[in-house]
Amino acid sequence: MIEGARWRKWVFFYVPMALFLLFLLFPFYWMVITSVRPDGELYRPWNSINYNPFWTWKPTWDHVRYLFEETLFASWLWNTTFIALASTAISLVCGVFAGYALSRLNFPFAGSLGTGIFITYLVPQTLLFIPLAEIIRNYRLGDTPWSLILTYPTFLIPFCTWLMMGYFKAVPRELEECARIDGASRWQAMLYIVIPVAIPGILSAGIFAFTLSWNEFIYALVFLSSPEQKTVPVGVTSELIRGDVFFWGPLMAGALLGSIPVAIAYSFFVEHYVAGLTGSVKG
């Protein structure tokens, strides 16, 4: 709360927040405007008369139609969704079990293993794609969704493990101890007690993993070649930028439509996530 004169509220809260929102939402606004702006207006130089970059009076669905009819955008959407969901599922399962083991079990080298897993996350994809390309080639996975479903976990699993480790550490040990005294085996204690309590953490890890897979570019560019196999980020940039010609309209439409599933996922799960947090781990 900002007490005091009204001007303080404006200067320290409303104005900065408005600027911040403008800064964040402007790209989406620009994408929307460009997607519905006719070609005539798109390719006009900036010093021509009636140049209006922020609005169009003749919106058109041509670009969207072009996107769906002249390109394989629908396939790209499906590919990206399938690949993102599959790699998220694999990474979550591994991340949850690894996170539980590293945060709860005492075994030799537990600390070093945790650090090691985290360090692999730091190796940049721009380096890792070279040896991975060789592996993909040897196993003849090139140009298939599996080349991505099996390589995305290389950066998703460390991330999920790390997130889940932090979350499991926050679940009080007494909950599990109580469950074990009550008659649950370690497996049952994990399944019936720890995991349900850690659902907000699992959801956040899932959302981030999904987003990371959805937006991934390098591996998708290197491992996929046929247009039908491509994902949205790669398909949109490779098919709609030919040489030095930018098909801005469909390009922006593709970018916009490609962002929507992630936005929906966030908006749906964030509510659940917050509700889960305000529950109580402190029993």
Added chain:
Amino acid sequence: MGQVVLKGINKFFDSVHAVKDVNLQIHDKEFVVFVGPSGCGKTTTLRMIAGLEAISSGDISIDGNVVNELAPMDRDIAMVFQNYALYPHMSVYDNMAFGLKMRKFEKPEIDKRVREAADILGIGELLKRKPRQLSGGQRQRVALGRAIVRHPRVFLFDEPLSNLDAKLRVQMRVELKKLHQRLGTTAIYVTHDQVEAMTLGDRVVVMKDGLVQQVGEPLELYNQPANKFVAGFIGSPAMNFAAVTVAEANGSLIAENSGLRIKLPKETAQRLRGHVGHEVTLGVRPEDLTVAGSGDLDHPCFDAVIEVVEQLGSEILLDMRVGEGVMVASVEPTARVKVSDKLRFAMRPSGLHVFDAKTEAAI
């Protein structure tokens, strides 16, 4: 049957000797309280009985069977934790039913036991609620209920009342005692609160730095403390201690320091015959001090200056300066005393305790 025997129990955490050679026999239906300051090893001992902590050496037996290697769930015990440890995603009913479900009890039996326990604890209307919708006292009852439904051989309590406010703590203490009287199951209770220990325990085990200082009934610990630590720990306000030298004067023994010069009563003098010329620690409880009147002439007396008067309603606590030391006396609420009064106080002879200056053991 719930007889628990601890034989030579030791626990090491790396090089820290947390529990040192604990030997104890807890009888069936007994309510035993482990009490002591933080870090004394009482919770570690409880966790070893529960099976949550491995035993470094020694044996724990329940009903004659050594349970060292048994998993917690096979020991037929139930535990109530300090912060209740209720499963936050389950309703009260499911919390209480969880243990029985894990042991594959039939649904009707589960239902019967849960409702029975809920009736005993008065939480029948809360069965559908989640823990976050309950108050502290209600959560604690659910934790108790979760333990009761299992019909275990031994109840283990790890400071269950510590998280409750003072008034609720007093109320729950009484309820716990009634519960134990009703159920008759052996109970092992850990607390740092000596009032809980005195009021709840059939026997009390006082621990310090991993060692058992004394085991006995509450009144025994109060009247015959084995050492200075037990004497100072049990009883509130705590016992007053004064370092004195034993000397002979006119054929009887006196104890003196800068502020005291008292003639020791016969039986105390008998015990101190061998300590003439040495320093000992004198102990007297605040409630054994009275403002000296005409009837206290042959009681040990000393002068003191009142520094603080604490009016409690049922008694008055007087913080006073005795020579270079301080003492606390508890007098009747009608006493007319005020700060900086110089008064003479008498010690009740039966309330005089003496401890060795070096070993701190009772003489």
